[in-house]
Amino acid sequence: MTLREIIKIKSLSASLGGRNILSDISFNVYDKEITVILGRSGAGKSVLLKHLLGLMDIQEGEVVIFGKDIAEMQEEEQKRLYFQMGVFYQNGGLLNALTVGENIALPLEQNSNLSHELIDHIVWSKLKLVNLLNAYYLYPSQLSGGMLKRAALARAIVMDPLLLFCDEPGAGLDPISLVSLDKLILNLREQLGMSIVVVTHEVSSIFRIADRIVFIDSGQVVFQGTLEEALQAQNKQVKNYFDTAK
Incomplete structure (x- = not known):
């Protein structure tokens, strides 16, 4: 092949x-x-x-x-x-003044003409992909290390x-959070074909x-x-x- x-x-x-x-x-x-x-x-x-x-x-x-x-x-x-191209930064790179949902929506708000409703739907779908639906209204400072990584990953893939x-x-x-993150990366590769x-x-x-x-x-x-x-x-x-x- x-x-x-x-x-x-x-x-x-x-x-x-x-x-x-x-x-x-x-x-x-x-x-x-x-x-x-x-x-x-x-x-x-x-x-x-x-x-x-x-x-x-x-x-x-x-x-x-x-x-x-x-x-x-x-x-x-x-x-x-x-x-x-998406980038998943080492420190997450999320803005502390914005909620997780607002952070993930930011690339779409800045680079697309999509409606607020559609952007919100996309954000929820990405949070579901990274198993983080409960974090939409939280701020980065309220997240554990593993949750912060998953939120950053959701933002990195928000534009597919x-x-x-x-x-x-x-x-x-x-080690446990690291295994979970690795499995998530593998799963995203399979689901999104990246x-x-x-x-x-x-x-x-x-x-x-x-x-x-x-x-x-x-x-x-x-x-x-x-x-x-x-x-x-x-x-x-x-x-x-x-x-x-x-």
Whole structure:
């Protein structure tokens, strides 16, 4: 079976303050797969994610998403592209002055002409998907860590993105809440048919959700392949990472 490329990164390099952060990065993300970007702190994962989200200009190389080179796109084209992408931030990124329902509705209110009634219906449907119907009228400060993550996930998917980025989604969660979140991510992938890119340090999550691993070390891709291939890899950095985590 031929896999359809959703993201194609070719020879991406980046420097900050005269220091090389990414060096000749190349890999693909495939349709309806969960791709985990893995590596130790300082490896370049966050800078890579910022390039994928359009938060950093491309200095060298190419980032192609849904067949479009983002460096060559006009502003309106980029805007349409990013409407097809959702972002699940590590800290949730919810506005404390708004209720959970208002937070989730915000992207639709700012970027669509939908009626208030329809937006409200969509918000309730997303809350149902993440098992959080009882939180509509609560404020972020009233939520537990696990509930806050699910609320942030509901907002990330409120516009039905084809591509979801998750930045350290399990950070700060206890093991039980982490398992619950992983199951939810898998369920959303199946129900909504999304392709998902996850940046994480949580090795237990990797075992549960990853279809494919991209391992970055010192700004370079030192391994890419399926989870099974990663666990059998003889690459020193990859082997040490999983051996240390056991």
